[in-house]
Structures are given as structure tokens and as C-alpha cells.
Amino acid sequence: MRKWGVTAAACAAVIVGAGLFVTRPRLADPAVLSGLVPDIAQGEQVFHAAGCAACHSAPGAEGEARLVLSGGRRFSTPFGTFVAPNISSDPAHGIGDWTPVDLAGALWHGSSPDRQHYYPAFPYASYVRMAPQDVVSLHAFLMSLPADATPSATHEVGFPFNLRLALGGWKLLFLRSGWIVDGDLSGQQQRGRYLVEALGHCGECHTPRNALGGLILSKWLQGAPNPGGKGRIPGLAPDQLDWSEADIAEYLKSGFTPDYDSAGGEMAEVVLNTAKLSDADRLAIASYLKAIPQSRD
Amino acid sequence: MTKYLSFAAAGLLTVAIVGTSMAQEAKNPAVKARQSLMSLYAFNIGQLGAMAKGEAEYNAEAAAAAASNLATLTQVDQSAMWPAGTDNAADPSSRALPAIWQNFPDVSAKGQALAEAAVAMQAAAGQDLDALKAAMGPLGGACSACHKAYRAPKE
Known part of the structure; x- marks a missing residue:
């Protein structure tokens, strides 16, 4: 009997x-990036399209201060409160090294x-689609930004979500490269897909999640409860958002809705980034x- | 019993509808005044926005008129429109956050930024469509900066 227990324990340990x-956490294959030459101006566009400053600049930072990526903004979710870390070019407290x-x-x-x-509060489940050239260029741009020595704060996450090892299982279930919307897309739509599905990480808020925090891809961009509290994040499917393409583009530029109210909530942050993209x-x-x-099929 | 229940449901629905409309309709004249001013901003920006989006044909004269209205509206003295006790906690018809009353210097700096963006639009709107389009971004940014800090989200 005792022997049987030992065998079971050994099996469990092996499993x-x-x-x-x-x-286990995977690192990137250096070969994929080899030979790529960074383009810092392109890196700046990637930085804005990916919305890095919206999370990593200091709370309430405006204007030029949004380029100091000292971290500290807090994001409350059903799994706990995440605090954006310092990703400034400081080698000790940021990512300068x-x-x-x-x-x-x-x-x-x-x-x-x-x-x-x-x-995954850090939206790598979207950034997984970022082109190698954009990664290299983004790296160069990030390194050109100011260093800041503010130490990163610890996330306030309770058991069992504080077990980081378990995140490997989450990735196994939900971290997928490849496009979400497939099929016949024009060149312009494919560029839009890259901006939405990879850099802009729109789906992280506009798509509902399951109990484990994975996106429900069959309801892609169809709206979701607001993890930060009240209200609902609206759906963007064509039957849910009846804005014209010109309306959407203007909203992402100036923040004006079709009735000339201005963007509210988190989208005001997003528009600060999309305002810096090209028409x-x-x-x-x-x-x-x-x-x-x-949304209905 | 079913009849009684549907009666009760209808009653609840009525209460809900009345409750909603009460939350939207401003009674306080100061709240009404400032909300009306916002509508006037939006109407004139809408004239410009329609041209920027290509929904309306660009017309230099009409664009200049809308921009000039907007610039004038940003000069309206609003000091009587924001009395104490008209924040969204005290008055459900308002989305004005209490923080406004604690940060008047910042609020007026943001108002000044809007006035400057409106002046820039005034210079651009009558010039040509590209200039108008370029001025929309900073104008929207100025609206948004204040709303982001001082306006409660829509229910």
C-alpha cells in the first residue's frame, strides 16, 4: 500500500x-530578428499604434510626460489589480538593458x-502578431525615450492568480498567433487587421472573456462587460456600430463621435494614441x- | 395572479422610465445653461466635422462662420454656470464631477486650451479643407482633455 502511494506520488511529480x-516561459528566437535594421520613425508609429503610453506612462501624465514610461497606472480586473511596470530606458528599474x-x-x-x-493584462495575446521588423523598430524607439528610476510596484493579485507558473497553462489555452478574421480582405483591410488585432489590441476590451480570462473569439469585438466597473464596452461589429468609415476615422483622430460629443472613459486614452497615426x-x-x-449569425 | 404581476411589472417599468428621464432632464438653470452651451459647441463643430469627413461639400464661408461661432462661444463667461452643489453627486442630471470644484485653475486652463484650439480652427476653416481637417484633431483633443478629467462616464 505504501509502495503504491510512492508510485502515485512519483507519477504525479512527473506529470x-x-x-x-x-x-515554461519561452524566449524569442534571435534568428527571427537577425539582419533587421531598426527604423526609429516607424518605431514611434508602432509605439502609438500599440498604445504603450496609455498603460505605462505615469497616472494622469499629459503631453510630453506620456513619453516617460515610469509605470504606476492601476488596472482593476476580476483577477486582482495590476500595476503597470516601469518600461522606461532606465537599465535598473526599466528595460534599458x-x-x-x-x-x-x-x-x-x-x-x-x-x-x-x-x-496577460499585458496584451501579449495581441502583440504575438507584431511583425519582427516592428519589434526591432519599437525597441529602438523605446530606448530613445527618457529613463526614469521609479521602481515598479507589485501587482495586487490574490490566490490562486498569484501563481505565475499557472500562467503557462493560460498561454497554452489562449495564446495563439495567426489572424482572427480570415478570408478575403483588401490590402487596406489587411493593414487595418494588423492595427486592430496586433498593435491596437482592441479585442482585449471589446471582446468578452471566459471564466479563465481567455477571449471568446466567436464573439470577436462584439462588446463586453467593463472589467473596471460600471457599464459595458460597446460592440464594434457592423450591425452594432452603425458609424460610417469616415465617422470611425474621425473619432480615432479627434475623438468626436458622429454627434460631436467627445470620446469618454478609456477610449479618450486610446484616441490620444490613434490621433498620432496617419489618416x-x-x-x-x-x-x-x-x-x-x-454579432448575429 | 398573472394579471396582478403584469400590473406590477408595468408599474416598475413606468418608474424605471420616469427615473431615467428625470436623470436626463436638467432642472437647475445653471446646469441647463452649461449643457446648452455644450450643444452649441457640438452643433458648430458638427458643421466643420461634416466637411472634414466629406459628408458635406467644403464651403469656405460656412466653415469660417461655424468656426467663428465656436470661437465666440468659447469666450462666454461661464462663472455663473457652475455654482456649488451642481456636481453629479448633488444633481443626477449632470455628469460634472466634484473634482471640477476642487481644481478650478486646471479647469480654466483646459478651457483656455479649448479657446486657443477654436482660434486656430478659425484661422484654418476658411483657408482650405486640408487646413480644416488638420485643426479638427487639436480641437477634439481640447474637448476630450477636460471631459476625461472632469466628466462622469455615461450611465
Whole structure:
């Protein structure tokens, strides 16, 4: 009997060990980035399209201060409160000592250079689609931004969500590369798809999540409860958002809705970023949104 | 019993509808005045926005008129429109956050930024369509900066 128990324990250890091995934090393959030359101006566009400042600038930062990525904004979710870390170019408290490969590991695999899982509050489940050239350019732009020595705060997450090892399982279930909307898209719609599905990470808020915090892809961009509290984040499917493409592009530029109210809530933050994109990119986003599946099928 | 229940449901529905409309209709004249001023901003920005989006044909004269109205509206002295006790906690018809009354210097700086964006639009609107389009961004930014800090989200 005792022998049987030992065998069971050994089996369990092997299974857990295998599980941890399969779900271990992955780093990026340096070969994918080799030979790519950073374009800092392009990196700045990636920075705005990906909305880095919306989370990583200091709480309430305005104007130029949004380029100081000292962290500290708090995001309350059903899993706990996440505090955005310092990703300024400070080598000790930020990411100043990161290589482009380190950044790729964070963006594509949600792993830190020292092989820790990041929480998916950092939207790597979207950034996993970021083009290698954009990663290299973004890295160069981030390194050109000011250093700030504010230490990163700890996330306020309770059991069991404080077990970072379990995030490997989350990734196994929900971290997927590849496009969400497939099929016949024009060149403009494909550009919009890249901006929405990869950089803009729109689905992180506009798509509902299951109990484990994975996006319900069959309801892509169809609206979701607001994790921060009251109200509902609106759906963007063509039958839910009856704005014209020009309306959408104008909203992403100036924040004006079709009745000339201004963007509210988190979208006001988003518009600060999309305002810095080109007209062509904003129209690309709009044309993609008209191509996503309807909410009723 | 069913009849009674549907009666009760109808009653609840009525209460809900009345409750909603009460939450939307401003009674306090100061709240009404400032909301009306916002509507006038929106109407004139709408004239410009329609041209920026290509919904209306660009007309230099009409654009200049709308921009000039807007610039004038931003100069209206609003000091009597924001009396104490008209924040969204005290008056459900308002979305004005109490923080306004604690940060008047910042609120008026943001108002000044809107006035400047309106003046820039005034210079641009009559010039040509590209200039008008370019001025929409900063104008929207000025609206949004204040709303983001001082307006409660829509229910």
C-alpha cells in the first residue's frame, strides 16, 4: 500500500514536471530578428499604434510626460489589480538593458528575459502578431525615450492568480498567433487587421472573456462587460456600430463621435494614441471594422 | 395572479422610465445653461466635422462662420454656470464631477486650451479643407482633455 502511494506520488511529480516543462516561459528566437535594421520613425508609429503610453506612462501624465514610461497606472480586473511596470530606458528599474530579442520574448511569448511569465493584462495575446521588423523598430524607439528610476510596484493579485507558473497553462489555452478574421480582405483591410488585432489590441476590451480570462473569439469585438466597473464596452461589429468609415476615422483622430460629443472613459486614452497615426491607418482600421463578422449569425 | 404581476411589472417599468428621464432632464438653470452651451459647441463643430469627413461639400464661408461661432462661444463667461452643489453627486442630471470644484485653475486652463484650439480652427476653416481637417484633431483633443478629467462616464 505504501509502495503504491510512492508510485502515485512519483507519477504525479512527473506529470506536474512535464506540465511545467511544456508551459515554461519561452524566449524569442534571435534568428527571427537577425539582419533587421531598426527604423526609429516607424518605431514611434508602432509605439502609438500599440498604445504603450496609455498603460505605462505615469497616472494622469499629459503631453510630453506620456513619453516617460515610469509605470504606476492601476488596472482593476476580476483577477486582482495590476500595476503597470516601469518600461522606461532606465537599465535598473526599466528595460534599458533589454535587447530586441528580450523585447520580442515579452511581446510574443509574454515572458521576461529571466523567464518569468507575464500576466496577460499585458496584451501579449495581441502583440504575438507584431511583425519582427516592428519589434526591432519599437525597441529602438523605446530606448530613445527618457529613463526614469521609479521602481515598479507589485501587482495586487490574490490566490490562486498569484501563481505565475499557472500562467503557462493560460498561454497554452489562449495564446495563439495567426489572424482572427480570415478570408478575403483588401490590402487596406489587411493593414487595418494588423492595427486592430496586433498593435491596437482592441479585442482585449471589446471582446468578452471566459471564466479563465481567455477571449471568446466567436464573439470577436462584439462588446463586453467593463472589467473596471460600471457599464459595458460597446460592440464594434457592423450591425452594432452603425458609424460610417469616415465617422470611425474621425473619432480615432479627434475623438468626436458622429454627434460631436467627445470620446469618454478609456477610449479618450486610446484616441490620444490613434490621433498620432496617419489618416490612411485610421481609415484602414475603419475598413477592417466593416469587414468583421456580424454579432448575429 | 398573472394579471396582478403584469400590473406590477408595468408599474416598475413606468418608474424605471420616469427615473431615467428625470436623470436626463436638467432642472437647475445653471446646469441647463452649461449643457446648452455644450450643444452649441457640438452643433458648430458638427458643421466643420461634416466637411472634414466629406459628408458635406467644403464651403469656405460656412466653415469660417461655424468656426467663428465656436470661437465666440468659447469666450462666454461661464462663472455663473457652475455654482456649488451642481456636481453629479448633488444633481443626477449632470455628469460634472466634484473634482471640477476642487481644481478650478486646471479647469480654466483646459478651457483656455479649448479657446486657443477654436482660434486656430478659425484661422484654418476658411483657408482650405486640408487646413480644416488638420485643426479638427487639436480641437477634439481640447474637448476630450477636460471631459476625461472632469466628466462622469455615461450611465
